[in-house]
Each structure stands twice: as C-alpha cells, then as structure tokens.
Amino acid sequence: MAKSxxxxxxxxxDKNRVTWKKDWARNKTVYFxxxxxxxxxxxxxxxxxxGVVMAFQNFSLAKGVFGSRFVGFDNFVELFTGDAFxxxxxxxxxxxxxxxxxxxxxxxxxxxxxxEVRNKKFKRTVQMISYLPNFVAxxxxxxxxxxxxxxxGPLTALLTTLGLPQQNxxxxxxxxxxxxxxxxxxxxxxxxxxxxxxxxxxxGINGDLxxxxxxxGATCMQRIMxxxxxxxxxxxxxxxxxxxxxxxxxxxxxxxxxxxxxxxSVADCLYTYTHxxxxxxxxxxxxxxxxxxxxxxxxxxxxxxxxxxxxxxNSDARLF
Amino acid sequence: MKRILSWLLLxxxxxxxxxxxxxxxxxxxxxxxxxxxxxxxxPEEARTFSYLLDKGESTEYYLNYEDNPVMxxxxxxxxxxxATGTSQSVKMSFQIPPSGKELDNINLLISTQSYxxxxxxTYYGGSLAELYECGSILDxxxxxDQYMPNYKAWLEKNPNVITTTPVGDKNMQLSLVGIRAxxxxxxxxxxxxxxxxxxxxxGVQPDTFFDPMKDTEPRENPRAGQxxxxxxxxxVNGNAIESAVLEENVNGDSWVDDVVFPSGHSDPIYxxxxxxxxxxxxxxxxDQGITDGYVLSMxxxxxxxxxxxxxxxxxxxxxxxxxxxxxxxxxxxxxxxxKAYLQCMNAWWNKGxxxxxxxxxxxxxxxxxxxxxxxxxxxGFWQGSVSTLGSRIANESLPFTKGAVAYGAAxxxxxxxxxxxxxxxxxxxxxxxxxxxxxxxxxxxxxxxDLAILFRWLDYFYSDEGAMLMNYGLNAQQQAxxxxxxxxxxxxxxxxxxxxxxxxxxxxFHDLLKVNDGNIRxxxxxxxxxxxxxxxxxxxxxxxxxxxxxxxxxxxxxPVGFMALYPFNNQLPAETxxxxxxxxxxxxNEYMYVQVPNFIKGKKNFEAxxxxxxxxxxxxxxxxxxxxxNEAIQKTLGN
Numbered sequence: 026m027a028k029s030x031x032x033x034x035x036x037x038x039d040k041n042r043v044t045w046k047k048d049w050a051r052n053k054t055v056y057f058x059x060x061x062x063x064x065x066x067x068x069x070x071x072x073x074x075x076g077v078v079m080a081f082q083n084f085s086l087a088k089g090v091f092g093s094r095f096v097g098f099d100n101f102v103e104l105f106t107g108d109a110f111x112x113x114x115x116x117x118x119x120x121x122x123x124x125x126x127x128x129x130x131x132x133x134x135x136x137x138x139x140x141e142v143r144n145k146k147f148k149r150t151v152q153m154i155s156y157l158p159n160f161v162a163x164x165x166x167x168x169x170x171x172x173x174x175x176x177x178g179p180l181t182a183l184l185t186t187l188g189l190p191q192q193n194x195x196x197x198x199x200x201x202x203x204x205x206x207x208x209x210x211x212x213x214x215x216x217x218x219x220x221x222x223x224x225x226x227x228x229g230i231n232g233d234l235x236x237x238x239x240x241x242g243a244t245c246m247q248r249i250m251x252x253x254x255x256x257x258x259x260x261x262x263x264x265x266x267x268x269x270x271x272x273x274x275x276x277x278x279x280x281x282x283x284x285x286x287x288x289x290s291v292a293d294c295l296y297t298y299t300h301x302x303x304x305x306x307x308x309x310x311x312x313x314x315x316x317x318x319x320x321x322x323x324x325x326x327x328x329x330x331x332x333x334x335x336x337x338x339n340s341d342a343r344l345f
Numbered sequence: 346m347k348r349i350l351s352w353l354l355l356x357x358x359x360x361x362x363x364x365x366x367x368x369x370x371x372x373x374x375x376x377x378x379x380x381x382x383x384x385x386x387x388p389e390e391a392r393t394f395s396y397l398l399d400k401g402e403s404t405e406y407y408l409n410y411e412d413n414p415v416m417x418x419x420x421x422x423x424x425x426x427x428a429t430g431t432s433q434s435v436k437m438s439f440q441i442p443p444s445g446k447e448l449d450n451i452n453l454l455i456s457t458q459s460y461x462x463x464x465x466x467t468y469y470g471g472s473l474a475e476l477y478e479c480g481s482i483l484d485x486x487x488x489x490d491q492y493m494p495n496y497k498a499w500l501e502k503n504p505n506v507i508t509t510t511p512v513g514d515k516n517m518q519l520s521l522v523g524i525r526a527x528x529x530x531x532x533x534x535x536x537x538x539x540x541x542x543x544x545x546x547x548g549v550q551p552d553t554f555f556d557p558m559k560d561t562e563p564r565e566n567p568r569a570g571q572x573x574x575x576x577x578x579x580x581v582n583g584n585a586i587e588s589a590v591l592e593e594n595v596n597g598d599s600w601v602d603d604v605v606f607p608s609g610h611s612d613p614i615y616x617x618x619x620x621x622x623x624x625x626x627x628x629x630x631x632d633q634g635i636t637d638g639y640v641l642s643m644x645x646x647x648x649x650x651x652x653x654x655x656x657x658x659x660x661x662x663x664x665x666x667x668x669x670x671x672x673x674x675x676x677x678x679x680x681x682x683x684k685a686y687l688q689c690m691n692a693w694w695n696k697g698x699x700x701x702x703x704x705x706x707x708x709x710x711x712x713x714x715x716x717x718x719x720x721x722x723x724x725g726f727w728q729g730s731v732s733t734l735g736s737r738i739a740n741e742s743l744p745f746t747k748g749a750v751a752y753g754a755a756x757x758x759x760x761x762x763x764x765x766x767x768x769x770x771x772x773x774x775x776x777x778x779x780x781x782x783x784x785x786x787x788x789x790x791x792x793x794x795d796l797a798i799l800f801r802w803l804d805y806f807y808s809d810e811g812a813m814l815m816n817y818g819l820n821a822q823q824q825a826x827x828x829x830x831x832x833x834x835x836x837x838x839x840x841x842x843x844x845x846x847x848x849x850x851x852x853x854f855h856d857l858l859k860v861n862d863g864n865i866r867x868x869x870x871x872x873x874x875x876x877x878x879x880x881x882x883x884x885x886x887x888x889x890x891x892x893x894x895x896x897x898x899x900x901x902x903x904p905v906g907f908m909a910l911y912p913f914n915n916q917l918p919a920e921t922x923x924x925x926x927x928x929x930x931x932x933x934n935e936y937m938y939v940q941v942p943n944f945i946k947g948k949k950n951f952e953a954x955x956x957x958x959x960x961x962x963x964x965x966x967x968x969x970x971x972x973x974x975n976e977a978i979q980k981t982l983g984n
Contacts, residue, residue, distance in 0.1 A: 085923070086456040087471060087479045109935050176702060177637070196705040286646055286938035287704045304449055307470060307930035 079314035086310070093311075100315035110316065112290060113298035120280075120294060121272035123201075123208040129268065131212050133261065136223035137249055152224075155217025163214075167282035170210055171195060196287050203284075203291045210279060222264065226257040259341035266335045266344050270328030273320055295320045391795040392427065393436040394802075395461030397454070398873045399468065399783075401441035406831050406868040410439035414829040415814050415871030422826065425801040435802045439873075442468075455481065462791035462799070465875065466520060467783045470926050472919035473519040474512045482786040485800075486518040492800035495807035499524055499877070506781055507981060511918065520784030521803060526812070527879040535776070536899030537754040538729045539613070539622065540629070540722075545575035545602050547632060548625035554609035557617075557760045558769055564609070575602025575750075593747075597736020598891040600750040612752075612898055615760045616657065616689065619726075623698050626725030635745060638723030640698035642714045645706045646938050647690060647945045652677075652774030652906060653728065658685040658759045659767040662774040663941075664933060665967075665974055666906040667913075669773070672982060674908070674974035676967045677774075678937055679959040685763025690945040692762070700724075704942035722746035726754075732862055734895050753895030756902060774906030782909070785875045806876025816878060817841040817852050818870035831868065840869045844884055851884040859885065913977040921973040931965040 049056060075090070080100055082093040104110045135155070142148040158166065173180040174194040185191045194202060230253060238248050254261075277296020284292035293301075295316060302313035328344075336343035401410050410416060416437065424432035440461055442450035447468040454460040455469070455476070466473065476482045489497050500508065509516035550571045553563035579599035580586050586595070605611060606618040613619055626640040648655055652662025659682035661668070661675060668675050677683055693699050700706075700715055719727045720738050722745030727733070734753060739746045756772040791799060805811040814823070818840030824832050832838070837855050844853045858866040867873070885892050904910065917925070940958055943949040949958070 083923070085471070085475060086452050087476045087481055089456065092479065107931075193702060193705055196702070285705055286934075287942060289935075289939050301934075302930075305930060305934060306448065307926035307934065308448075308452060309927055309930065 077314060077318050079310055080318045081315075082311050084310040084314065086308075096311070100311045101319075103312060104315050104319065109289070109293065110298060113293045113295050113316075116291060117273055117276050117294040117296070119201075120204055120207055120276045121269075123204050124211055124272060124276065125265070125268055127208050128212050128215075129265065131216055132219045133223060135216055136220040136227060137253060139220070140224060140227040140253070141245065141249075152217060155220070157217070158214045159218035161214075163279055164282060166210065166214055167279055170206065170283065174206065195283055196285065198288045198290050200291055203288055207280060207283070207292075222260060223257060226260040227253060230256045258339050262335040262339050262341070263344055266328070266331040269331035270324055273324050273327060388433075389436070391793075392433055392798055393438070394463060394791060394794065394799055395438050395440060396463040396785075396874070397440045397442070397451070397461050397465055399442070399447065399465050400444070400873060401439070402864060402868040402873075405863070406865075410441060410873065411437070412831070413871055413873070414819055414824075414827065414831055414869060416874075417829060418814065418819060418823055418827050419802075419805070419811075419871075422823075423805065425798050425805065427795050427798040433798060435798055437802065460788050460790065462794065463785055463787055463803070465783065465785050470922070472917070472922040473510045473784075473786065474517075475919035475922075476786070477510075477512055477517065477519055478919070480789055482519055482788050483792060484517050484519065485521060485787060488787075488796060488800045489518055489521075492797055493521075493804035493807070495804050495811075495877070496521060496524075499807065503780075508781070508784075520786050521875060522781045523783045523875045523878060524807065525778065525780045525782075525878045527882060535728055535730045536896070537726070537756070538733050538751045538895075539726045539754055540626070540724075540749060541600065541602065541604065541752040542575065542748055542750040543629040543725055544604050544622060544625055545573040547629040548573060548604075548622075550605065551607040551621065554605070554607060556608045556610070557615060558758070560609075566605075573602055573604050575600060575604070577750075595736065595748070597739065597750050598734075600735070600891075613754050614758060616757045616762070617760050619754075619757050620761070623693070623696075623726070627696075627698070629725065630723075633745060635723050638718060638721075638725075638745075639700050640725045641693065642700050642719055642724045642727040643690075643703035644714055644728055646704040647942045648683075648686070648937070649775075650933060651776045652772075652904075653776060654756060655683060655686045656772040656774040656906065657757050657770075658682045658689065658763055659770045660773045661906060663937065664929070665908055665970060666774045667908055667911060667978075669905040672978065674913075674971050674978060676971050678932065678967070679962045681763060682767055684951065684955060685759065685767040687941065687944045688951060689759070689762040691947055691951075694945050694947065699945070704946070720746070722749055731892065731896070732860065735891060737860070737862070753898040755898040772902050773904065775902075775904050777900075777904030777907045777910055779910040783875065803875075806871075806874055808877075809880060812877035812880040815871040815874060815876045816880060817854070818858075818866075835865070835869075837869060840866075843881075846884050850881060852881045853884045853886065908974075911978075911981075913974055913981055917973060917977050921977075925970045925973065928966050928970045932962060932967050936961060936965060 043051075078090055079093070081095060081097060082090070083096045083099070084090075084093045139148060139151065142151070172178055175181065176191065176193045181191060181194060184194070194206060197203065234252050234256075235248055238252055243251065273295065275296075277294045277300075280292055280294055281297050281300055284297060299313050299316040299320065302309050302316060332344050398410060402413065407413065411420070416439070420434060420436065424434050427433045448470065451460075451464070451466075451469050454464070455471075458481070460481070473482065477484065489500075500506070508518060508520070508522050510519045511517075512519075550566055550568040550573065552566060552569045554560075554566055555563040577595035577597070577599050578585060578601055579596040581594050581596055583596065606613050607621045608614050608618050610618070613622055623640045630638050630640070644653075648663050650662060650664040652666060655662055655677070659680075661677035661680060661682055663678040663683050664676070665674050666677055667673075690699065700718075702715070706715060714727055714729070715724065716729075718724050719729060719733060720740070721743050722738060729751075731737075734751050736749055736751075738751060739749050756775055758771065759768055761768075785803070787796075787799070787803075806815045813820075819827060819829065819832065820841065821839035824837075824839055832840075835857060837857060839855060840858055841852045841854050844851050854866065858869060861867060872878070940949065940961075944951065944954075944958075949955075
C-alpha cells in the first residue's frame with residue numbers, strides 16, 4: 026500500500042490528502058528559502074501600512090504618529106469637498122483611460138510586426154533600440170519632452186509648420202493636449218520593454234499551426250487574427266488586468282516632472298496631488314495620507330474588478 | 346546530492362542576508378552612534394556640536410562649511426569657557442540642506458528625530474511651541490541669562506522687539522534670532538532693474554512733463570523729441586574716460602545721462618513713466634532684431650505675495666498684510682487694488698510687453714524670473730539683485746549685453762488703472778529688511794553636552810569681535826595668523842580694512858569682494874551662522890554713489906504692510922500655525938497660482954469671472970488666518 030502511495034503523484038493543492046505538517050516535512054527547504062522573502066515583504070510592505078493611521082490624524086511632524094491628534098474622517102471630508110482632489114481624480118481616470126486604450130494597442134501591434142520579421146539581426150537591432158528608452162531615467166525623458174515641446178522645441182517647430190500656433194505645448198491647459206503628450210511619452214518609453222512578454226508568448230505558439238495555416242492558404246493577416254491573437258489572448262488579458270490595477274497608482278510619476286499650476290486643470294492627478302500635499306510648501310501629511318489611502322483602495326477595487334472582468338472574457342486570463 | 350545543494354543554497358542565502366544586514370548596520374552607525382555617543386560624556390565629545398545652516402557655499406570655494414575661513418579661525422584660535430570654567434575650543438560640524446530641498450530636509454530631520462544640536466528654523470513652517478512641547482527643543486531663556494551677555498544686552502536694548510513664543514501661559518525664548526545692528530538699504534537683496542542705456546539709445550525726450558501728484562496741467566518740454574545723451578565716465582580700472590560711445594572696458598557704475606521721464610523726474614516714479622519706458626524698450630528690441638526677448642520679466646506666476654508692484658495699486662499685497670493705519674491684518678487677494686493690478690498686467694500682456702512664459706517658469710530660480718534672458722541682454726525690465734545692476738550683466742560672448750547699464754527703480758505709483766482708491770497711493774507692502782529675523786533653536790540632542798560652552802560659542806557671534814568676523818571675514822592680522830587656503834587661492838590678504846569716513850569708522854572690502862558675485866564675499870566671511878549683522882557701515886568707494894542711488898530707489902518707500910517685519914508670527918499658537926499653513930496652501934498654491942495668470946492672459950474676464958474668483962477665495966478660509974493674525978496683533982500691541 027505504502028509502495029503504491031509513494032508511486033502516486035501528489036497534488037500539493039489537494040487538501041484532503043496533504044496536511045500542512047506533511048507538506049512542511051516534504052518542502053521545508055522551500056519554506057526556509059521563502060522565510061527571508063516573507064520577512065522582507067512583511068517589513069517593507071505590511072509594517073509601513075501602519076502609516077495609514079496618519080489619514081485619520083491631524084498629523085504633526087514634531088509629534089509623530091503616536092502623538093498626533095486623532096480627527097476621525099476629517100481629512101477625508103476635506104479631501105472629498107475640495108475641488109483640487111476631484112479634479113485630480115478626474116484627470117487620473119482620464120489619463121488612465123488614455124493609457125489603457127491608446128497605450129495598450131501599440132505594444133501588441135509592435136510585437137506582432139516584430140514577430141513577422143525573419144532577419145534575426147535586424148529584429149534584434151530593432152528590439153534593442155526599442156528597449157533603450159525604458160532604461161533612460163524618467164527625469165531625463167521628461168526633460169527631453171520639455172525640450173522638444175517647449176516654445177522653441179523641434180517638435181513645436183514641426184507642429185507650427187503644420188499650422189498650429191507656436192507655444193509651449195506643456196503649458197497648454199486645453200484638453201486633450203496634455204493627456205496626449207503624457208500618453209505618447211509613455212508609449213515611447215515602454216513600447217519595446219512592454220512587448221517582451223508578448224514576444225515570448227508569440228514565440229511559444231506551436232509552429233505547426235502556422236505552417237498548416239500557411240499551407241491551407243491563410244494570409245499573414247489571417248494567421249495573426251486567427252492563430253496568434255487567440256493564442257496570446259490569456260497573456261493580453263492578464264497584462265490588461267495588471268495595467269488597469271496599477272494605472273491609478275502609476276499615472277503621475279512623469280506628470281510630477283511635467284506639470285505646473287497652469288496645467289493643474291488637466292494634469293494634476295492623485296499621485297501629484299498626494300505628493301504636493303506631503304512635500305509642498307505647506308505640507309499636510311494627514312490630507313496626503315488620506316489621498317494615498319483612497320488611491321490604494323481604489324487600486325485594489327480595480328484589480329479585483331479587472332480580474333473578474335478578464336475571467337468573464339477568457340477564464341485563462343484571470344490573474345487569481 | 347540535491348538535498349545537500351538545497352541546504353548549501355539556503356546557507357549561502359542566510360549568510361548573504363546576514364552580511365547585508367551587517368553592512369547596513371555599519372552604514373547607519375555613524376549617524377546613530379554620533380547621536381548616542383555624543384551624549385556619552387568624554388570631555389571632547391561634550392564640546393562637539395552639530396549645526397544645521399540654511400545654505401552653504403559653492404564647492405568652488407570649499408566642500409564643507411567647517412573649512413569656511415571664519416569657522417576655521419574660530420575653531421583654531423578662539424576658546425570659550427566650559428561648564429567647569431576652563432577655556433576650551435569648540436568643535437562644530439555643519440550640515441547643509443540640499444539646495445531647493447531645505448523644507449523637505451528639515452521636515453525629515455524633525456520627523457525622524459535625527460536633527461542636530463543647533464538648527465536654523467528659517468525653512469520650518471511648523472510651530473516652535475509644538476516642538477518645545479514635544480521635548481525636541483530647549484527653552485533658551487535660562488541659558489541666555491547665564492551664558493549670552495551680548496545677546497541679552499541687545500534684547501534689553503530693544504524691549505519692543507518680541508523674540509519669545511507663547512507656550513501655554515508663558516512666553517518663552519525658544520529661538521535665538523539673527524540681529525541687524527544697522528538696517529541699511531543694502532539689506533534689500535533685490536528690486537526692479539531696467540536697461541537705462543536703452544532709453545538713451547532708443548528713446549527721445551518726452552513732449553511734455555506732468556507729475557500727477559504735483560502738477561495741475563502738463564508742462565512743455567523745451568527739448569521735446571531730442572535724443573538723450575549718456576556716457577561712461579570711468580574705465581574698468583577707475584580711470585576717467587571721455588568718449589561717450591566707448592562700450593568696452595568701461596565701469597558701468599560710472600554711467601551718467603540726461604534721461605527725464607514724462608513725470609519730469611530722472612527716475613521712473615509712476616506707472617505712466619513705466620509705460621513710456623516700455624514703449625522705448627519695445628523699439629529697442631525691434632531695432633536690435635531681438636525676437637526672443639521681451640520688455641518685462643515678471644515673477645512667476647504673475648504676482649508676488651510680498652506685494653512688490655501689487656502694492657502700487659492702492660497698497661497691500663495679495664496675501665495677508667498689515668494695515669498700519671488701522672492696526673489690523675487684512676487679506677488682499679480679492680480687493681479692488683489687486684483687481685486694478687491685474688487689469689494693468691492684462692493691458693501689458695495685450696501690448697506684448699510681458700514675458701509670454703511668465704506663468705510657466707515654475708522650475709526657475711529666484712522668483713522664477715527668466716534670469717537667462719535677462720543676463721543675455723534680451724529683457725528691458727526685471728526684478729533682480731545688485732549683481733544685475735550697472736554693467737554687471739555685460740558679457741563679451743553675449744552681444745546684446747554690450748554696454749549694458751542697468752539702473753534700479755522704485756515700486757511705481759499707479760496713476761492709470763482702477764478708481765481713485767487705487768490711484769496715486771504710495772506703495773506700502775513689499776519685501777523689506779527687519780532689524781532682526783530668522784532663528785536658531787538648540788535641540789534636546791545637546792542637552793547632555795556642555796551647554797555652557799555651546800551658548801558662549803553662539804553668543805560670540807553677537808559680540809563686536811565675533812560680528813566683525815562673521816560679517817566681514819578675516820582682517821590682515823587674522824589671515825596672517827591662519828593662512829587660510831581659500832584666501833590664499835583668491836589672493837585675498839584681508840577681506841576688509843577699516844577706514845574713517847565722515848567721522849565714522851567704516852568697512853572697506855577687498856576689491857575682489859566689493860560685489861558679492863558668485864557669493865565670493867559670503868564664502869570669505871561667516872555669515873551663514875546666526876549672529877549680529879551689519880555692525881559697521883560699508884564704504885563702497887567709487888561705486889558708492891551709483892549703488893546708493895539704485896538701492897535708494899528700491900528703498901524709496903517704507904514697507905509698513907510687510908508682515909515679516911513684525912513679531913506677530915512668533916506669537917501664534919501651534920494650532921494656528923498649522924491652520925495658517927493649510928490656508929496658505931489652499932489660497933495661494935492651489936487657487937491663486939492657477940487663476941491669476943488666467944486674468945492676466947485674458948482667459949478670464951474681469952466683468953464675468955471676478956466675482957466667482959472672489960467667492961472661491963472666500964470658501965478657502967483665509968478669514969480664519971486673518972482673525973488669528975489680528976488676535977496676535979492685538980495681543981502684541983496690548984503688551
């Protein structure tokens with residue numbers, strides 16, 4: 026009996042068969058290896074969560090978390106009744122939508138196009154070039170954008186020759202100028218690097234399928250539409266869910282370096298608002314913490330919602 | 346084998362982690378250890394202190410402020426009595442915040458309790474009372490009485506100056522303020538500047554003269570339409586020259602001309618004078634083919650909350666100012682005066698006189714004016730420091746700066762915009778220098794050290810000898826003794842000499858230090874620490890008349906409305922300081938910075954949008970701050 030049991034493959038997720046003790050005995054090396062990781066996550070990700078207390082305090086730098094006065098939901102009342110926060114929320118939603126709708130597609134198209142290139146040398150060179158912007162520091166990228174779109178920048182000069190008025194485009198508060206600049210800057214930065222996952226997914230598609238379709242007379246476009254895209258759909262779905270979830274947290278890193286009071290109406294987002302409240306000329310840590318907590322809760326809701334939505338479209342696309 | 350490998354891997358991982366933890370512990374040790382070990386009690390440690398300054402010097406001069414010539418001299422040659430009555434030297438180390446991050450730095454130090462023994466509070470927006478209540482800073486009163494005779498003497502001589510902070514029912518000395526023995530116009534760091542040479546080169550005599558505060562009707566100008574004349578009278582070496590057209594190797598401070606403004610004065614007094622001048626600057630730009638220049642470089646984002654220029658339109662400033670006549674604080678961001686100011690700016694914007702990007706220069710330094718364009722000679726009028734006056738912007742590689750002569754101008758008197766209440770009123774609120782300001786605190790980190798020697802060291806800079814060192818640097822004898830490498834590098838044998846002028850003893854700087862270009866003078870003296878400023882007057886030699894005239898224009902009127910000149914802020918309770926910061930952020934940073942440029946650029950209409958703007962401002966709670974300030978004013982006046 027014991028012999029046959031040992032020979033049977035054990036499903037580690039089968040709770041009826043494997044107790045925690047047995048699992049520990051069998052995999053304790055793995056658990057030992059995981060301990061430092063768990064400690065790291067607890068220390069750097071969970072313990073700081075205690076800081077959310079600040080969102081419910083009239084926080085004073087001198088008094089700290091334990092000495093500051095508890096004010097309940099006052100910071101949230103101030104947050105939701107102030108027009109700056111609502112404007113930031115609106116802009117975050119719009120910029121997230123722009124990034125998801127306009128920013129998601131070029132990566133797919135780029136990966137599909139590159140997967141059709143047969144000359145390996147050319148393919149690798151193009152890939153390498155497209156990865157580079159991802160390794161350029163955001164502060165350098167934003168400075169380049171400032172130079173190119175400034176009053177005398179080369180892109181401004183190009184747009185002026187096309188009949189648009191000469192101006193510092195980053196100071197233009199008319200929608201959707203800033204939103205487009207932000208979206209295209211993001212595309213330029215992440216196009217190559219973001220396509221790595223898709224490229225590997227495409228590379229994993231069984232070559233026989235493509236060969237058979239080609240023999241049957243399918244055109245290149247038909248092969249992409251009928252084979253490639255369905256095959257990478259789970260990856261696309263998962264990537265989309267992740268993008269939705271993190272969009273409310275990531276929109277703003279570049280904006281912080283690009284925006285100015287003149288463009289608050291279109292550029293100020295939750296990230297920049299939170300940062301400004303914490304590190305502006307008159308810091309209000311309580312309000313900043315409230316804004317940040319709201320951002321986190323919203324991100325979590327979006328992650329769960331996006332995951333459910335992705336699962337409904339394609340069950341393999343669910344992240345959890 | 347697999348199992349052995351796994352265990353080996355695990356051991357490596359753990360060893361790696363321990364090593365990393367060990368490294369990080371070592372890295373953190375100096376800070377932690379310094380804090381704790383300093384309190385340990387060896388005599389030398391008890392005399393070792395740290396001091397947070399507002400600003401350091403360029404690395405061109407030295408890397409650390411401990412290498413400042415004055416600090417080196419004090420460390421090597423001055424001794425102070427310690428708690429046991431023995432004369433000892435003090436080892437002071439200095440911390441300098443990263444430029445532009447002063448506020449973040451001090452907030453970080455306070456929130457992490459990693460502050461030094463002595464700390465300048467210039468950039469701290471919070472409440473001193475709160476820091477005291479938390480035990481972070483000491484009550485300096487007893488120490489001032491016991492160890493600071495020079496500082497105490499000044500306080501006793503100036504009983505009207507309030508340097509205390511209310512904590513509960515008591516008024517406490519929580520900070521040591523910087524004191525100015527003489528408040529001179531030179532303490533103004535900046536003012537309006539304009540290209541006087543452009544008026545001579547591109548302007549002509551006005552047709553008539555009319556001073557709206559003196560004349561009843563215009564007077565004919567007998568020289569109407571004639572060219573102005575102007576010339577330099579000295580070369581760079583101070584030798585007299587005759588040629589009026591010589592533009593190279595000249596001393597811009599020696600410029601003389603016959604410029605007369607439409608008000609009949611040789612300096613611009615009224616807004617109408619400014620507009621006449623702007624017309625000439627427009628022509629100057631066109632004639633020189635400067636397409637990327639403009640007439641007026643405005644401060645970002647179109648107004649200055651201190652009140653400069655805004656105050657010209659009936660007084661006050663766009664934030665809180667002191668109405669000296671009625672002895673009360675007022676908010677000026679929604680007044681008719683500010684509206685008249687904005688209407689004037691809007692008119693100038695429509696005429697194309699303003700820097701088109703005035704509201705976009707959020708990252709530039711110094712009121713975010715366009716310093717690059719100014720120093721390229723492409724701007725006619727700007728707010729700048731002494732370093733842009735005379736021919737100081739002249740640069741051989743920049744053609745439009747050739748022969749540049751910049752004069753100082755006073756805040757103007759409005760005679761055009763708004764109603765009677767806004768016209769012909771003397772400006773009363775703008776940046777001004779007070780006879781005391783700023784402050785340093787001594788923190789709880791120093792309480793177990795030798796406080797007697799620390800306070801005596803701090804007091805030294807309020808003494809006559811210490812103040813001379815701090816303000817003017819090393820004299821010949823001191824430099825001969827110290828042989829300071831920075832002085833040697835720049836060939837300065839003495840930073841100053843004492844001269845007798847008009848029966849007074851005055852300071853005459855070494856030629857290299859006459860103008861504080863690149864902060865060279867500041868690098869040679871010790872003025873980054875707090876103490877007694879301006880113990881003597883300064884003789885500026887051949888540039889005296891010129892500089893006096895320019896700075897005289899900047900200080901033509903008294904900034905009686907400028908709140909920072911009064912001690913009211915020190916009297917505010919902790920909660921009020923926090924509340925005021927919030928209101929300031931909501932009113933100025935979050936609202937006016939966004940809306941005001943729209944009025945100037947014409948994107949908002951004065952008829953249709955002004956009332957909404959005022960209502961929105963009211964909602965942001967400035968009245969609470971005004972009331973708090975008035976309460977402090979009444980309390981102060983009552984005292």
